[in-house]
Amino acid sequence: MHKSMSLTQLFTATFRLSAFTFGGGYVIISMMRRNFVEDRKWLQEEEMLDLTALAQSAPGAVAINASILTGYRLLGYPGALVAVFGTILPPLILLSTISFFYIQFKENFYISAFMKGTSAGVAAVILDMVVRMAKKILTEESFFAIAILLLSFISSLFFGADVRLVIFGSGLLGLLRAYYANRKFKGVRS
């Protein structure tokens, strides 16, 4: 539990982030990382990466899962509830309003030019985070982590491997490695 934050702060933070998450779940993760890890120091870099990995492995939208996990991590069950409400309210309010005039919305020149423009910004936000995370793994982590990074990157980018396959495969490799390391450790002790 974190002392220097309240449920209201958590709600405001998730609401604000969710209101600007154009372009899918990873944008909100980039923003959460920036906001919760770098600016406010509510979470550590590695914890955020753990929560992201779990959010991606669970069913449902990644953005929602990530806010449930961070909310729970920061303030327990109330935190999880508050974070999920903060995250679903902006799209709920926006979409229920837009549903009355969605054809006009879809065909509006300014709205579509704005949205087309945002995608270059979204790509910058996501790739900026990737560069930071990859740098951390490449400089601080084991050979194993670097191998998984490259293997999963190549298989998903060039061979179009399914997200589920990549998650399952890398989780399994991690488990196997830990199992053998664990057995060796026990063997040495006994």
Place this chain on the structure above:
Amino acid sequence: MMLYLQLFWSFAQIGLFSFGGGYAALPIIQKQVVSVHHWLTLQEFMDILAISQMTPGPVAINTATFVGMRVLGLPGAITATLGCVVPSFMVVLIIAYFYNKYKNIWVMQGLLAGLRPATVSLIATSGLGILIAALYHVEIEAFAIKNIASLDIPAAATFIFGMFLLGKRRSDPIYIIIGAGFLGIVFALF
């Protein structure tokens, strides 16, 4: 009452059985909303996808709100959105509980050691997909060397400027995305 339950249950299935987030969920949403319940025509479903790309929030939540509004007004929108969130909320909370409790045992450590780098790779792949779509207006799978010349120069400039501001100036990602949107309007007008 029956209709409320149907809405809730349909979107609960969408929330529970969509892994990997984003567009992996589309076939499941389409099946529930268009084929099974006829809440939307295929055209309306395509419209909502277009709108979903233009508004913040996950596709599943946006569709839930939109369909709920069409079928039963605001109470329907809230019911469908909750349906989408509640089941994965419970699954994710169970995961969060185990993560916090067993974070330090070797099984969890091993699993996460594999998942962490893979997560970075999956985010990188998704970010590159968004970048290719922003700069070349093609899907990443369809991208080839011969497309290199068809670069959208304003979008490329926006991306590079965004990366610079994020990397060197530590700008807030929200301003980068909004700024990119306004640049999109400027470039569309001139």
